[in-house]
Structures are given as C-alpha cells and as structure tokens.
Amino acid sequence: MQSSQLAHKKERIYAFDYLRGYFIAVIIIDHVWKFPSLWTVFTGEARLWVTAAEGFIMISGFLIGYIRGLKGMKLPFATIASTLIRRALMLYVWMVVVSFAYTAIDWYLTAVPNIPSLPAAIGDWGEAIRLVVTMEHPNLWIHFLSLYTIFLALSVPVVWLLRNNKSWLVGALTLAVYLLGAVYDVEWMKWQLPFFVMALFGFYFESLRVWWSSIGKQRRLQTQIAIYAAALLTLALSVVCVYFPATLPSALVESLNRLFNIELFSIARVVLAVIWFGALAFLFHHFTPFIRRWSYGVLEFLGTHSLSAYIIHGFVICAVNYFLVVSGLSQGFILNTLIGLGTVLAVYGLLRIPFVAKIIPR
Numbered sequence: 001m002q003s004s005q006l007a008h009k010k011e012r013i014y015a016f017d018y019l020r021g022y023f024i025a026v027i028i029i030d031h032v033w034k035f036p037s038l039w040t041v042f043t044g045e046a047r048l049w050v051t052a053a054e055g056f057i058m059i060s061g062f063l064i065g066y067i068r069g070l071k072g073m074k075l076p077f078a079t080i081a082s083t084l085i086r087r088a089l090m091l092y093v094w095m096v097v098v099s100f101a102y103t104a105i106d107w108y109l110t111a112v113p114n115i116p117s118l119p120a121a122i123g124d125w126g127e128a129i130r131l132v133v134t135m136e137h138p139n140l141w142i143h144f145l146s147l148y149t150i151f152l153a154l155s156v157p158v159v160w161l162l163r164n165n166k167s168w169l170v171g172a173l174t175l176a177v178y179l180l181g182a183v184y185d186v187e188w189m190k191w192q193l194p195f196f197v198m199a200l201f202g203f204y205f206e207s208l209r210v211w212w213s214s215i216g217k218q219r220r221l222q223t224q225i226a227i228y229a230a231a232l233l234t235l236a237l238s239v240v241c242v243y244f245p246a247t248l249p250s251a252l253v254e255s256l257n258r259l260f261n262i263e264l265f266s267i268a269r270v271v272l273a274v275i276w277f278g279a280l281a282f283l284f285h286h287f288t289p290f291i292r293r294w295s296y297g298v299l300e301f302l303g304t305h306s307l308s309a310y311i312i313h314g315f316v317i318c319a320v321n322y323f324l325v326v327s328g329l330s331q332g333f334i335l336n337t338l339i340g341l342g343t344v345l346a347v348y349g350l351l352r353i354p355f356v357a358k359i360i361p362r
Helices: 002-032 040-046 052-074 077-108 125-133 140-163 167-184 187-203 205-214 217-243 250-259 267-286 288-294 298-304 306-327 333-351 354-359
Strands: none
Touching: 002 040, 002 052, 002 267, 002 288, 002 298, 002 306, 002 333, 040 052, 040 217, 052 077, 052 140, 052 187, 052 205, 052 267, 077 125, 077 140, 077 306, 140 167, 140 187, 140 306, 167 187, 187 205, 187 267, 217 250, 217 267, 267 288, 298 306, 298 333, 306 333, 333 354
C-alpha cells in the first residue's frame, strides 16, 4: 500500500511537470504569433477567456506552496525566506537585463521584426531604464518575471503565515489585495489571486490527496465529470464568442467578452481559470503515460526548465523572425504550423547546450 501511494504521488508531480511544459510551449507559440496554424486548436492564440499565462502563474503558485511551504516545514524559516528573496532578486535582475536586450534589438537591429516595444522614444534609454527598473513596463516577452519577482517576495510572509497555521489570513489578505487591485487597476494585485490560491492548494496538497482517496471512486468520478463538463462547455462558449461572435446575440457576446477580458481580470476569469486548470490537471494525470511516450521528452524538459525557456524564448523568436525576412518565405497554414513547432524545439535544443543551461537560471 505504501509503495502504491508513493508511485501515485510521484506520478501526480510528474504530470504537473508535463502540464508546466505544455503551458510554456503554448506561450512560445503564441509569442511567435504565426497563425493560422494547427496550434490554434491547442493555444487559442491567447485570445480565449483564459490563457496559458494563468496556468503558468497557477502552477508556479502551487509549487511555492508545496515545495517552500509544505516540504519546507522541515527547514528553518530563515532558510526558506533567504531562498525566496535570493531567487526573487535573481529573477528581477534577469528581467531587467533581458528587457534591455530586447529593447536594444528592437531599436538598433531593424532587420529583426515583430519585437514588442517599450512605450519610450527610440534611443531614450533614460525612460527605458525607468520603465523596466520600476517594473512599470518590462518587455512583453519577459513580463511574467516581473510578476513572479513580486510574488516570490510576498511568499516570504505568506509561508510564515502558513507555517503558523494562519492559512485563513493568507486567504483573506489575498482576496483583499485583489479587490484593492481591481479598484485601482494594479496588475500584480489582481494576478496574485490565482498565484496564492494555488499556493494554499500546494500547502495542503497531501491532505487533499488523502481526502480525495477517502471519498470513494464513484464520487471522484462524478467530480471529475463535473469539472470536465464545466470546462468543456465554457471553453466552447469562449471559442464561439471569440471566433464566431455572429452566432450569438451581439449584446451577450460583448458582455461575456468584457467580463472575461484579461485587462479586467475579474473574479469570473479567475474562477474559470481554476476550472480549466483543474480539468487539464486531471487530463494530464490520466494520460501521463501517453504524453510521456509521444512528447519524446520535450514537454518534460520544458516543464522542469520552464523559467529558463521563458527567459530565452524571445531571442529564439527574434532569430526565427529574422530568418523569415531574409528567406522571403510565404507564410501559410502548413508553414506556420512548422514554425510554431520549430520554435519550441529550438528553445528546447538551445537549453540542452551545457553552456546555455549553466548560465540561464532554472
């Protein structure tokens, strides 16, 4: 029995690695932005009511709660706090450096197209430095690191509260900060909600697994079916409202698209993100052997090197876009599909180079 439980536990975490790899692959394909392609079916072109960004944030929050919170209970709090602060500072530095690199490419290597620009005049490095250093406007391709830096710093008091049996206070503060962010339209305040909700889930993951096993096979099946059904129905409605809006009353479509707009980042969007994430987590858990076999190690590697892949993926996209310009290739569905796949594989291949893997943080 003990051996079976350990195997189950390992598989669940292994499935999360694949899920994280899937999220980073989707982000890469969306950022290279070569559509229409086969990958529209898997990514939604970052246009649906929930995107891979929420998934990436949520799984990162889960790992903080699980690894730094639950598993970190056996370590002194000072050790955990020091680790979180050092990592936050490291990612902040990388966010600044990479944002400046993308800005320099955008301003001075004009042969490289389609680079997200800073809202600063070309050559105005003073304004660029201000925007990036204050995290007011980091480059879009590295934007997640600015949020993650803040969340890691906030994780220090959150982990302390969790270790001192004050999870209720974590939940209350998380909701209060979200509401404050919604009123004043502060991005990180809104996005911290799914991060720390999943941190709570990660901290109580082992207890939740025990409860899940205790409720009986029939009830577990009914719960999974309900989650799948809710995710599938809302996904279908999202696809219709985004891609085929003429099929529904325009007022309804406009209201729903506004409610789930990423800039608004409403409670409704957060709840929907949790539902879609839960459905994907169950799906990846059940099909782990299939995914392991047919992803040929790529998703697993990207999942265990997700931050590394996120940091360098923009440079690969620059190279891809430059190649397309100088080659003069005419883009279409098939070529776009190959470009999306090739970009993901190029990021994977670059990270397999020992020198690159050594200097890019995981």
